[in-house]
Amino acid sequence: MGIRNEATVEEAVLKARRRRHRNTLLTEVEAELTKVEEKICKNSEDVCLWKYKSGFKEKFSTRETWELLREEHTHCSWGRGIWFAQATPKFAFLTWLAMLNRLATMDRIEKWSQGVDVTCVLCKSAGESRNHLFFECSYTSQLWEHLVKGILGRDFTTDWSEVVVLLSRVDNDKKRSFCTRYAFQAIVHTVWMERNKIRHGEKPLPLEVMKKRIDKGVRNKLSIMRLKGGKGMENALQYWFSTRV
Ligand SMILES: [Zn+2]
Structure with a gap:
């Protein structure tokens, strides 16, 4: 595909030349890269986002992070x-x-x-x-x-x-x-x-x-x-x- 092993997603998306492949897996990878490329906002800076149950937000919350990390069990009544x-x-x-x-x-x-x-x-x-x-x-x-x-x-x-x-x-x-x-x-x-x-x-x-x-x-x-x-x-x-x- 012309992508180095060490390439970042950014490099793969922006620098690799798209081509046709016989291998369906490679075609799927190409399709994914195209999807990512469409989402990139070229004029804005990258920001860090924190995962919440409801999606991604800029603000960090220990509670939300803990909720995502922990295993949930039934509530102990006592x-x-x-x-x-x-x-x-x-x-x-x-x-x-x-x-x-x-x-x-x-x-x-x-x-x-x-x-x-x-x-x-x-x-x-x-x-x-x-x-x-x-x-x-x-x-x-x-x-x-x-x-x-x-x-x-x-x-x-x-x-x-x-x-x-x-x-x-x-x-x-x-x-x-x-x-x-x-x-x-x-x-x-x-x-x-x-x-x-x-x-x-x-x-x-x-x-x-x-x-x-x-x-x-x-x-x-x-x-x-x-x-x-x-x-x-x-x-x-x-x-x-x-x-x-
Ligand atoms: Zn006794």
């Missing part, structure tokens, strides 16, 4: 209950594992290591599973009740799937929503750490100490957020105090 602004990352991560039922609870360990003692180390009266720990267990249900009963009122439940629904709903009361979600994650994290310590031979902490410890953690968080928690969170600490039962 995501907003776990990943929210001002969450404590280690709490959110552990809660995410619990949501996926990936914590090494004894019901799961038993599947690959038979003969282990599956009894819950906190109440010592039932088998340990994710749903038992959060919050069928007589020990952890008291923690959960102590911290959020005043917020949830009649919606209060110890059933895992019902709790997940509560955490995932859209709540226009930012303080209520944050306090519930944050307290939940603080309990999940603290209970899991405590459970691990007891499994490794340490003495269990009295329930009252656990209650105070988590409550203090939440209060500290809300106190810090008074300064940088954003709109709707100015009186979050007062709200927390008003919901203590």
Whole structure:
């Protein structure tokens, strides 16, 4: 075709001489080059364009680019209950594992290591599973009740799937929503750490100490957020105090 291997599209279009070919593929290439040539605006400068879902635009958008790069999956209904602004990352991560039922609870360990003692180390009266720990267990249900009963009122439940629904709903009361979600994650994290310590031979902490410890953690968080928690969170600490039962 008279086009060098290293030729740019511009060179191929503007410099190569058109001729007839017997080979249909070469004829098609010629036809494409003609199409491109017709589109060229000879009197204007080249500009960089960014691809959008709706076509090409001059302005760059991280959102549009990300939308084109990412693989789309079905929407996770409980995501907003776990990943929210001002969450404590280690709490959110552990809660995410619990949501996926990936914590090494004894019901799961038993599947690959038979003969282990599956009894819950906190109440010592039932088998340990994710749903038992959060919050069928007589020990952890008291923690959960102590911290959020005043917020949830009649919606209060110890059933895992019902709790997940509560955490995932859209709540226009930012303080209520944050306090519930944050307290939940603080309990999940603290209970899991405590459970691990007891499994490794340490003495269990009295329930009252656990209650105070988590409550203090939440209060500290809300106190810090008074300064940088954003709109709707100015009186979050007062709200927390008003919901203590
Ligand atoms: Zn238990």
